[in-house]
Amino acid sequence: MQLQILLLLPMAFLLPPGAQAGEIIGGREAKPHSRPYMAYLQRKTCKGEEKCGGFLVREDFVLTAAHCADGDITVLLGAHNVRREEETQQRVSVRRKIPHPRYNKTSIENDLMLLQLAEPAELTDAIYTIPLPQAGRTVDSGSVCSVAGWGKTNRYTSTSILHEVELEVMSDETCQEDRQLRHNYKPSKMMCVGEPDEDKASFSVKGDSGGPLVCDEVAHGIVSFGKKNGSPPRVFTRISAYVPWIKKTMRGLSSPGSYAESPASLR
Incomplete structure (x- = not known):
């Protein structure tokens, strides 16, 4: 079923990198935990708490947009309602933020970033990777x-x-x-x-x-x-x-706490 969605953009220009993330208007509530790869990113910035989405691509890595890099990020996995404590949820801090080395804020090119989690997520029915x-x-x-x-x-x-x-x-x-x-x-x-x-x-x-x-x-x-x-x-x-860059970066940082390769050496 294709859903009608009304777009609202109270901005004068193309959405600038680092703008406050995104919204789904006119959609439907997802079936709880039907998208176990989804990650909710809580970002503490100088402007206050902001948010972004992301998705689990390996037990210890979340993929998201590079323009979500500002602030201290905490990743919430296994959530349906992010304002409630659910038994399915796991809250994980971020060990490293690795924006694509050629991300350009002006042209919005290469707008992707890997987040290395401080510890691997425990995979469950509500938390799982997406290919x-x-x-x-x-x-x-x-x-x-x-x-x-x-x-x-x-x-x-x-x-x-x-x-x-x-x-x-x-x-x-x-x-x-x-x-x-x-x-x-x-x-x-x-x-x-x-x-x-x-x-x-x-x-x-x-x-x-x-x-x-x-x-x-x-x-x-x-x-x-x-x-x-x-x-x-x-x-x-x-x-x-960007699949080659994504895979090379994750291989180089193969486990939390591994400093065998720095992000700079993966460029």
């Missing part, structure tokens, strides 16, 4: 994928409960021909998502930046940025372009 795509693999335009996150459910109402929405993957030309997106959109590194003629898309202003675009149970994209009026399409980081 990454094969390097270079693309998703056909017209494919229906999904995004989930914790954020507002309408213009005025916030929620602490995980919500989800289904989205259509668009052709690269859709974003390349959009006058607000074309200067930042890089087909080899980004995905164009959301039908322009319908109010369906994800949104990245308060809660969901860094969350995964899931297609056939594989994480293919990372919520990244949108345009000034909030209308679709919006842009996701294309994970398949």
Whole structure:
């Protein structure tokens, strides 16, 4: 079932890196723990507490957006309602933040970051990893994928409960021909998502930046940025372009406390 979603973007420009994450408006509540890979990132910054999404790709690594790097981050796994203590939840501190070495705040290129957890998550029915795509693999335009996150459910109402929405993957030309997106959109590194003629898309202003675009149970994209009026399409980081870097980085930091390779040596 494709869901209608009203996009709201009270900003004058493309969502800047480091803006306050994202929200899912007009979606539906997810079935509790049906997305065991989801991670809720609590960020303590100079502006107060902010949030992002992320997803577990290995017991000791969460993948998210590089523009979520500011502040001290605590990762909450196994959550459905992030404002309640649930037996399924595990709260883990972050040992290292590893943004992609070529992340560019201005062009919003290479907007991804690995978080090495201070200790591996205990995998359960409510906490589990999601597969990454094969390097270079693309998703056909017209494919229906999904995004989930914790954020507002309408213009005025916030929620602490995980919500989800289904989205259509668009052709690269859709974003390349959009006058607000074309200067930042890089087909080899980004995905164009959301039908322009319908109010369906994800949104990245308060809660969901860094969350995964899931297609056939594989994480293919990372919520990244949108345009000034909030209308679709919006842009996701294309994970398949970064699989070699992701795997090399995790291998180099193979266990919590391992300092065999520094992040700088993995560039």
